[in-house]
Amino acid sequence: MPYFSTTNTCGESFFAQDNGAFAGQLGEGESVDETGIPRLENHIVQNLRDPFGEYTRHVNSFLYGPNTEFCGSDYEDGDTVPAVNMDITLSESERESLREELGDQPPWRSAASGQGSLVELPSTGNSIEDQEEAGYYRYNDGDRHVFATDRVTWNIQAAGKVLADKNIVMGVGELSAEDGATPGHSEHQGGRDVDLRLVGKRNPNTDVARAAPCTVNDSSCYDRDNTFEMIKAFIDVDPFGIDKVFINDSRLQERINEYLDTAYGIQSFNGMPVARSCSGHDNHVHLSFKNNGTNPDDLARRAR
């Protein structure tokens, strides 16, 4: 027996999706809510994103146990935190503003079609003012794992601008190496994965909340609400593009999954909740924009 095993905490479905197979299921259950933001009835999105949902849930449950058994957080602070704004952040005018500043969101490309040339996420340098204006900074970038697809780079910059308006500055860590392949990671191999620091508390002197090198267990540093705002910004700029969020804070996971459901009708992906635990993710959030072959733009168009 050449290996020994430990508990799997990042369970995945074994099924890749082919979005083309579901085109015929669309056209019913579409609606637009009072905010003017399009959404689908839950069961339509559920079927669209998760055609084998019930089956995969049983398989995953059998293989990995129920989701509640995934690594949780020891973070206990925040039982009485005020309710976080669950409204959709971006209005159409704000989206238009992002398009004016950053150009159109680049079209999604499937991993199978090749990653194309990866684009470097611009550095905001050492200037605090520049970082606050962009809404992000890069950290530990000496390894040059600062490249991503044009769409993911756009998403990071757009989320940064959304956060800058809220006086939040995120910390962007590992993306991918320039040619995609990135040592030390099982993912991050094609510019579609983003590691983000947790966001800390607001500085009372500046009212700015910055991402900081803290863990979910350090309540003197970690701020769940601000970290949620960061993830929410990514969801809002590419709601159907995110296929997973790894963060070892079960309460934050609940909030993310609730927001995906409430705002966009997304309940799960391949039978798994989008936000879940995974070993090694106490001190950062991992976002993936792979979507297992389903074009998020198609989903968004159909949602309208």
Add this chain to the structure above:
Amino acid sequence: MKLIISVVILTISQLSYGECRLDWDNIFFKDLDGNSEYNPKTNKMELQFRTYKKFQGDFPQKVSLNIPFKGDCQDIKVSRVSSFRKIGPRKLSGDENDHSKHGLKPKGSTYEADAFENVPVNIEFNGKNMVLKPFKIYDALASIDFKKNHVWQMRFDIYYKTEQGLENKKSHFVEMPLIH
């Protein structure tokens, strides 16, 4: 009687202070390049040097190996440090769509020697730690065929002479788990 006890205690404490004790259990690595970090107290960016017990995800370019000590260790002579990599297939951690193998680690693999370029190891004492440097950790990771393999663990063999002139060797292992 009290005087005798006091003298004995003083003598023992003097002896134990003078004796060099290397704390091998609390070895750590320290980034040598540093990273510019925001200091909320000064509202300025400052260069900070992160420490590591294991390497995971963000791999520093160059690190020092720090061995905490107590007592007088100036006479300790480190003759050389040999480094080894335990290389195994990446798939041991599971492919992206097959996470059933997460957490698996190679077992029984042999170590590959000469993990780093043959750079002389510089030794310093900073008051608390014996500092050996530099070690190019990222190169040791990235210089293999990392699309197929991964460096799962490294071993550092530290050869040194005690203050009594005795030859000694201590091995330190550092884990390098693959992360998402």
